[in-house]
Amino acid sequence: MIRATSDGRPLMAIKVLIGVAVVGILALGSSVAATALLQPEGSDDSTTSSMRQCLEDLGVKTEDSKDGQSWGVPSAANENVEPQIARCEAEYRAMVGQNDAEKANFDKYTRDLQACLSERDIAADPVWDGPEGELSVGWKFHGISVEDKRVEVAMGECSREASSH
Amino acid sequence: MMFMTKKLAAQVASVAVGASLASVLIVPAFPTVASAEAGCNDGGDVGYRSIGRGNTWTDYHDSWRYYAKITDSGSPSTKFSYLSVADSDSNSLYFQYFSDDAGMYNNGNHFDRVADRAKIGNQGSSTHTYIWKRSCTK
Numbered sequence: 001m002i003r004a005t006s007d008g009r010p011l012m013a014i015k016v017l018i019g020v021a022v023v024g025i026l027a028l029g030s031s032v033a034a035t036a037l038l039q040p041e042g043s044d045d046s047t048t049s050s051m052r053q054c055l056e057d058l059g060v061k062t063e064d065s066k067d068g069q070s071w072g073v074p075s076a077a078n079e080n081v082e083p084q085i086a087r088c089e090a091e092y093r094a095m096v097g098q099n100d101a102e103k104a105n106f107d108k109y110t111r112d113l114q115a116c117l118s119e120r121d122i123a124a125d126p127v128w129d130g131p132e133g134e135l136s137v138g139w140k141f142h143g144i145s146v147e148d149k150r151v152e153v154a155m156g157e158c159s160r161e162a163s164s165h
Numbered sequence: 166m167m168f169m170t171k172k173l174a175a176q177v178a179s180v181a182v183g184a185s186l187a188s189v190l191i192v193p194a195f196p197t198v199a200s201a202e203a204g205c206n207d208g209g210d211v212g213y214r215s216i217g218r219g220n221t222w223t224d225y226h227d228s229w230r231y232y233a234k235i236t237d238s239g240s241p242s243t244k245f246s247y248l249s250v251a252d253s254d255s256n257s258l259y260f261q262y263f264s265d266d267a268g269m270y271n272n273g274n275h276f277d278r279v280a281d282r283a284k285i286g287n288q289g290s291s292t293h294t295y296i297w298k299r300s301c302t303k
Contacts, residue, residue, distance in 0.1 A: 051247060051260070051288050065261070073249075075257040082258075085249075092288050093219035106217040109292045113215065126215070135217025135292070146211055152236060152296060155213055159237035159294040 054088035055081070098133070106135040109162045116158035122151060209300035216287040216295065218242075223284045226299060231276050231283040233297040235263045242289030250280035263295075 052062055052071055060081050062071050073081055096102070110126050117124050123142040130136035144151060209229075213236070214222050224231075233248045246263040259276060276283075279302050285295050 050245060051286070052262075062260075070261040072259045072261065074259075075255065078258075079256075089219075089221060089286060089288075096219045096290075098219065102217065106215075106292055109217075110215060113294065130222055134222070135220045136222040137215050139213040139215070139294075146213070151213070155294055155296070156236040156238065159215070159292075160240050163237065163240050163291045163293075 051085075051088055051092075054091065055084055058084040058087065060084050098135070103135065108165065110137055112162035112165055113155075113158050116161050117154055120150075120154045120158070122154050209298060211296070211298045214285065214295050214297060215292055216285060217292050218287055218289055221284050221286040223282060224297070224299070225282050227281050228279050228302045229283070229299040230278065230302055231280055231297065231299050233263075233283075233285055233295050236294045236296055240293060241291055243293060245287070245289040246293055246295070247286045247288065248276070249284045249286065250276045250278055251282045251284075252279055253281045 055073065056062055060073060061078055063074055064071050073085075114124060114126065122144055125140045125142075126137035127140050129138055139146075139155075141151060216222055231248065231250050235243045235246055237243065243263055247260050248263070249258065249260045251258045257278070259278065261276070283297070283299070285297065287293055
């Protein structure tokens with residue numbers, strides 16, 4: 001048990017301990033909050049920030065397709081929804097970030113995919129032909145038709161492999 | 166039977182050479198409508214594209230039908246990718262989500278709609294690679 005004395009030193013020690021605990025709790029709380037904010041959805045069934053949910057939250061009417069396997073934004077029920085679409089895309093992009101680290105991740109994925117294709121004797125080069133700042137590349141193949149089924153199979157396998165690195 | 170003098174033969178040859186030269190010079194200067202449609206006469210086009218999360222890729226071509234599917238089915242968050250097409254004349258717009266569902270993967274996703282613009286969006290949690298096709302409607 002800590003007793004307060006006339007010189008106040010134990011009392012100061014208690015104040016310091018409380019201060020450290022408060023700082024620790026605040027740090028833990030902010031860490032959890034940051035994780036929740038930056039955690040991109042994907043592997044679960046959460047639709048909290050999916051495109052459809054985002055659009056509906058902004059008042060855009062959506063509907064299931066006839067086969068029930070997709071959904072759409074019918075033009076008859078909506079007018080000028082491009083701004084809402086752009087906003088939902090921008091919100092997600094802001095959440096996952098478009099910074100140097102993200103660019104580095106994309107570059108690594110591209111290199112890994114190219115190397116994986118090479119191991120399967122498929123020569124391909126990434127072509128940066130999209131708008132400035134967009135993480136998007138087309139693929140140019142050499143010595144094999146882009147429509148060759150082996151390309152599609154290799155692309156699928158190599159993309160999964162590159163994503164897992 | 167027609168007899169040709171040397172002078173007439175030279176004139177005919179001259180006209181023939183001239184016509185040949187003219188055709189060489191004139192044809193490239195007047196491309197056909199089809200060739201001006203950026204491959205619209207060749208039946209279509211196909212390609213692969215890798216897109217980072219939160220990014221999109223847009224293709225602008227007049228009067229095409231679009232098809233796209235994700236190549237890396239089974240990767241995380243593939244169902245958060247989408248294809249949208251828009252026809253600026255009718256202001257129509259339609260979205261279609263990609264899916265990991267086997268049937269959807271095998272069948273792919275396509276639009277039997279004439280569009281001026283197609284966009285593949287990746288709202289997933291990792292980079293994905295897509296195969297896209299477009300076919301001319303003219």
